Amino acid sequence: xxxxxxxxxxxxxxxxxxxxxxxxxxxxxxxYALHWVRQAxxxxxxxxxxxxxxxxxxxxxxxxxxxxxxxxxxxxxxxYMELSSLRSEDTAMYFCARLVKKDYFDSRGHFDLxxxxxxxxxxx
Amino acid sequence: EIVMTQSPAxxxxxxxxxxxxxxxxxxxxxxxxxxxxxKPGQAPRLLIYGASTRATGVPVRFSGSGSGTEFTxxxxxxxxxxxxxxxCQQYDNWPPFxxxxxTRVEI
Numbered sequence: 001x002x003x004x005x006x007x008x009x010x011x012x013x014x015x016x017x018x019x020x021x022x023x024x025x026x027x028x029x030x031x032y033a034l035h036w037v038r039q040a041x042x043x044x045x046x047x048x049x050x051x052x053x054x055x056x057x058x059x060x061x062x063x064x065x066x067x068x069x070x071x072x073x074x075x076x077x078x079x080y081m082e083l084s085s086l087r088s089e090d091t092a093m094y095f096c097a098r099l100v101k102k103d104y105f106d107s108r109g110h111f112d113l114x115x116x117x118x119x120x121x122x123x124x
Numbered sequence: 125e126i127v128m129t130q131s132p133a134x135x136x137x138x139x140x141x142x143x144x145x146x147x148x149x150x151x152x153x154x155x156x157x158x159x160x161x162x163k164p165g166q167a168p169r170l171l172i173y174g175a176s177t178r179a180t181g182v183p184v185r186f187s188g189s190g191s192g193t194e195f196t197x198x199x200x201x202x203x204x205x206x207x208x209x210x211x212c213q214q215y216d217n218w219p220p221f222x223x224x225x226x227t228r229v230e231i
Contacts, residue, residue, distance in 0.1 A: 004167075035221070045168070045211055047221040061220045095168065102156075108215045110158040112179065114167035 002026035004034075004096050004115035011121045017084040020118050022096030029077040030054040033099045035111065036070065036081050040092040050099070051079055086122045093117040126151055126214050130224035137229060143199040145227045147212035152192045156216035159188055159197045162226075163208045171210075172197065199229070207231060 007021040022034060035050040049060035051070045058070045069082045079096060095118075097111035127150040137143050147157065159172040170179040172188035175195055185200045199206055212224040 037221075044225045045213070045223040047219070047223075059219060097168075100173075108156055108218070110170060110173040110213070110215055111160075111168075112170050112173075114169070116165070116167045 002113060004098065004113055006094075006096060006115040006118045009119040009121070011123060012086050013124055014087055014122055016086050016122075017082055018086060018120055019080055019082045020094055020096075020120070022079045022081075022115055024053075024077045024079070024098070029074060033101075034072075034079045035097045035099055036068075037095045037097055037111075038092040039095070039117075040089070043092075045095075046092075048081070048094075053079065083120075086120075088122050091120065091122045093119050125220050126153060126217055126222050128212055128214055128222050128224035130210075130212060130227050132227060133225070134228045134230060136231070137202055138231065139202055139204055141202050143202055143206075143229055145197040145199075145210055145229075147190075147195040147197070147224050149193045149195075149214055153214040153216035155191045156214060157188075157190070157195050158213045158215065159186075160211045160213065161206075161208045162211060168211070202229070 005023045012018050030053050033050050033052050036048040037045050039045050051058045060068050067084050072079045096115045098113040099109045100112045101109040129148045131146045155175040157175045160168040161171050162168040171182050171186050176188045187198045189196050209226045209228050211226045
């Protein structure tokens with residue numbers, strides 16, 4: 001079954017770091033980029049960053065520069081995202097999503113497969 | 125970044141009604157727009173990409189139209205399982221990908 005399985009909810013204190021995982025199954029892991037999108041309570045979806053599952057290259061949204069790290073374990077088909085220096089505003093549901101490109105040479109594309117999300121609560 | 129807006133914020137409808145949801149981009153995104161359905165506790169679900177192409181398995185009552193800066197998602201003959209939040213997302217110019225604030229479709 002084609003799916004993305006995400007790790008379980010966590011509660012973290014301000015200033016701490018958190019590592020989320022997203023395990024892909026049912027398709028060739030290296031063929032699709034994986035992206036991270038979060039949703040704070042009552043808010044819309046916010047794109048955070050992505051990883052090229054094939055070569056490991058990553059890119060992050062400017063607002064998360066210096067705080068986010070995305071990496072992969074190709075043997076296990078898992079992508080991880082670490083978010084550091086947590087603050088209350090980081091309380092959100094975090095989703096991983098698979099990107100389907102328009103074509104091989106065009107990096108634009110839509111998210112055709114999503115995980116169910118990992119709830120991260122930042123509270124003292 | 126390309127700012128996306130959606131209207132209305134909430135749409136109150138009845139089963140069997142037709143729902144029309146709007147999405148606007150501050151600048152042209154061509155046809156590089158997707159619609160997602162999101163229910164609490166579930167993964168977002170892709171409905172439409174390329175502004176008008178239904179994703180695999182999406183019922184024909186869902187249709188998308190528009191290009192440039194104005195887009196519409198139409199749900200014809202609303203069913204109980206369609207009550208959810210709908211987001212539009214542009215992928216014409218990234219990073220970052222940007223999403224609209226969502227339209228809640230409720231009874």
